[in-house]
Amino acid sequence: xxxxxxxxxxxxxxxxxxxxxxxxxxxxxxxxxxxxxxxxxxxxxxxxxxxxxxxxxxxxxxxxxxxxxxxxxxxxxxxxxxxxxxxxxxxxxxxxx
Numbered sequence: 001x002x003x004x005x006x007x008x009x010x011x012x013x014x015x016x017x018x019x020x021x022x023x024x025x026x027x028x029x030x031x032x033x034x035x036x037x038x039x040x041x042x043x044x045x046x047x048x049x050x051x052x053x054x055x056x057x058x059x060x061x062x063x064x065x066x067x068x069x070x071x072x073x074x075x076x077x078x079x080x081x082x083x084x085x086x087x088x089x090x091x092x093x094x095x096x097x
Contacts, residue, residue: 013085
């Protein structure tokens, strides 16, 4: 099974901190890698059109952000950068398709 997961958090998606799944905004599952790849390409194009910056790790983690899009952290009493992340998963593990 292939999944494309979209998260919105105050950290890049490759950190996958404890509780990261609570940050999921969208999760799409596919039986075919080609369908998952097509969905990912559409999502990536959408995020690229909305954000100024992007970074990739291990070809399965993608982060998009715009300077000034912040989230207030009560515990640290400061504003933190907000990231739009995409994680590609194969059989429940981060993986490229």
